[in-house]
Amino acid sequence: METSRVKPGFNGVVGSGFDGSSRRAGGGCAMGGGGRGVPVDACGVAMRAFVVAATLVAAVVMGVDRQTRTIRITLADTLPPLEVPVTAKWSYSSAFVYFVVANAMVCLFSAAALASCRRRGAVVPVMVGDLLALALLFSAVGAAAEFGILGERGNSHVRWAKVCNVYGAFCERAMAAVIVSLLAAFANLVMLMLTILTIHKNSSFY
Template structure:
């Protein structure tokens, strides 16, 4: 007498059913990764720090009065002179770079729940890293020049005239440098997380 296996009770049917149920569960799995609290906190800090750095430098301005001697027989003239962030290309680059980093951090916070955005966000973090460090270097170099001058090319120091301007610029550079290091730490954590979850290792 010929025996007929009932579908769903044979081993093959059970195996295929388990495979289908597994694939269905995988398809039904959520596409959004779990929220990384440390990563979100770092991104919020980077957003706030770059915003503060851009605003402080963008509002930096000071007008001082200097004495100009035309001739020894004439009394010196009192001339008002103004220092402003837009007069320096290094400070302009600093403000633009920090503003771009701030906007990117806001976009990254909105997209951090999407798995498809992991690779683009890492590339964006690398670009922001380069922007912040280069902007900090350019602004710091110009600030040191204003603080100490350059005797080789006969450029005099000006921070003794614009003390408040230089102090605010230095504060903005320090805040942006801290934001750059925070972005570096976040990028290192993201690389380690990808390495840990990679199927190649």
């Protein structure tokens, strides 16, 4: 008998991709059809749509965040206090600027990836992009959260006064944007894990 020399691909057959006939059944998420493209994971699409919406909301909320308060400054006991308007704005902090730029970049990438989710050649580039997006989101959230905590509590060791007792609304909107972006980061992580799981289930090489 002649032994069949078939090298295992993603589905155990040469030339068969994710859409081959030997594809295994998925888990709890339904796999959309498409014999010509990459099968679409309904959970993955929903997660990516959430990442697009969440990063957009986080970038917009932080990008429009500003508050002006009038502060009284006493120069001398014999003089009346001066009322000086002081504004807090997201662009005054490099951490918040990085946060807005990172969320905007992840939003644009996720929207482009969502549009090309059925293209077979986009699988590897999208996975690499998801890894970079994950790193961007977590680093941006960490930087913005650290700056927000500093504004909330101050730092007595270097004599940095807290400012959130003055700019309360500004700090609340900033922290809301950070929380939304953190949710987007976790959704991106789950989405990446689902993609890896889908590739593993559709591969007989392992």
